[in-house]
Amino acid sequence: MKKLDESLIAPLPPFRKLDRAQIREILDQATSRRHDEGTEIFRGGDEADRFFLLLDGVARVVRVLPGGEQVIVRHIPPGQLIGIAPALGRATYPATAVAASEALTLSWPTRLWPGFMSRYEGFATETWATVGQRLDQLHDDMAALATQAVEQRVAACVLRMVNQTGRAVEGGIEIAFPVTRANIAEMTGTTLHTVSRLLSAWEKDGLVESRRKRIVVTQPHKLVLLSGATA
DNA sequence: CCATTAAAAACCC
DNA sequence: GGGTTTTTAATGG
Numbered sequence: 001m002k003k004l005d006e007s008l009i010a011p012l013p014p015f016r017k018l019d020r021a022q023i024r025e026i027l028d029q030a031t032s033r034r035h036d037e038g039t040e041i042f043r044g045g046d047e048a049d050r051f052f053l054l055l056d057g058v059a060r061v062v063r064v065l066p067g068g069e070q071v072i073v074r075h076i077p078p079g080q081l082i083g084i085a086p087a088l089g090r091a092t093y094p095a096t097a098v099a100a101s102e103a104l105t106l107s108w109p110t111r112l113w114p115g116f117m118s119r120y121e122g123f124a125t126e127t128w129a130t131v132g133q134r135l136d137q138l139h140d141d142m143a144a145l146a147t148q149a150v151e152q153r154v155a156a157c158v159l160r161m162v163n164q165t166g167r168a169v170e171g172g173i174e175i176a177f178p179v180t181r182a183n184i185a186e187m188t189g190t191t192l193h194t195v196s197r198l199l200s201a202w203e204k205d206g207l208v209e210s211r212r213k214r215i216v217v218t219q220p221h222k223l224v225l226l227s228g229a230t231a
Numbered sequence: 232c233c234a235t236t237a238a239a240a241a242c243c244c
Numbered sequence: 245g246g247g248t249t250t251t252t253a254a255t256g257g
Contacts, residue, residue, distance in 0.1 A: 150233065180249065191234060196250055212242060212249055 004032060008055060009106070012079050013129075017122035026120070030106040035099035037178070041082070044096040048085035050107040054078050057103025058165055058177040062096045072186040074137060075100060075177075077164040080130060086113040087127050101177035145189055148228060153188040154198050155227035158208070162217050171209065172218035180213055202226075 004027045009015050015023060032055075035041055041052060041059060059076040073095055076082055082105075085093050108116075117124045144153050158175070165176040181195040188195070199215070202208045207223055209216045217223060 181251095182249080192250080193235080193252090194233065197252085200251070 003027075004030065004106070009053065012053070014053075014081060014123050014126040015120070016126075018120055022120060026108075026116075027106075029108055029112060031108070033105050033107065035103040035105065037099055037102050039099055041097040041099060041103070041105060042093050044093050046093055048083060048091060048093050049110055050083065051081065051086060051110055051113060052083045052097075052105045052107040053081055055104040055106060058100040059103060060098045060100040060183075062098060064096065070186060071189075072183060074134065075161060075164060081127065083107075084127065084131075086110050087131060100179075150188065150190045150194055151198055151226060152228040154184060154190065154195055155223050156229070157184055157188050158215060158217065159220070159223055159227055161215075162220065166217070169216060172216045173220065174214065174216045178213035179215060 006020065006023045006027065009027065010018075010020075010023050015026065018026075030053075031050075035057070042048075042050070044062075044064065054076055056078050058078070059082055061073045061076060061082075062070050063073050064070045076097075082097055083093055085091070088094070117127070144156060148156075161175045161179065162173050166173040167176050168174075180192075181199065182192040184195045185192045199208060199210050202223075203210060205222075207217070207219045207226075209218055
């Protein structure tokens with residue numbers, strides 16, 4: 001394996017406080033891997049023998065229900081830790097992670113986790129912060145499912161993806177990974193038909209432009225209004 | 232208001 | 245071409 005550059009991870013929150021020697025030490029223990037779009041990074045229920053840092057691309061976290069239907073729990077933008085079952089005191093991954101776009105990860109054996117937590121300043125607190133944020137989002141999603149109409153939930157979902165991974169393109173901000181209407185339906189607890197109708201209506205009103213698997217938000221402000229956020 | 236069903240068009244390898 | 249994605253309409257809870 002070729003040597004990894006220290007600048008890859010030095011600026012990321014979990015490693016920000018570490019000196020050069022520590023970064024080197026971490027990188028030398030890491031395995032880097034490329035994941036094709038649509039392939040699994042790890043599978044829910046499997047033994048959590050490694051934890052990962054998503055260097056590039058977007059990871060889709062999926063829970064498969066007993067019935068076989070799947071729910072997209074969240075998307076993870078680059079720079080975050082995933083598969084951190086050891087932080088939750090678990091021996092197995094709680095969910096499956098799929099590369100939503102071509103992705104690049106670093107990973108380490110889980111047995112190194114305790115050492116990371118104790119030896120590297122800032123790693124533990126960043127981990128807790130990440131876990132806390134994900135819990136928060138989960139609570140927001142539950143509240144939205146219970147109280148908001150479908151159009152509001154879909155609007156909020158699109159906005160969240162834009163905020164997490166959006167990049168400027170001409171005419172607006174584009175979600176930086178491929179998303180289908182079916183994907184959005186799985187995230188928001190509705191059907192692809194309803195999502196399709198909503199996006200068509202928004203496009204007619206000039207709020208978004210979408211082609212297959214691509215969504216560009218042209219009027220974020222109006223979407224925010226639709227999402228019913230804190231008036 | 233929204234899910235379901237059905238059918239067809241549009242897209243991409 | 246053939247599978248996938250998207251759109252549109254009709255029906256019913």
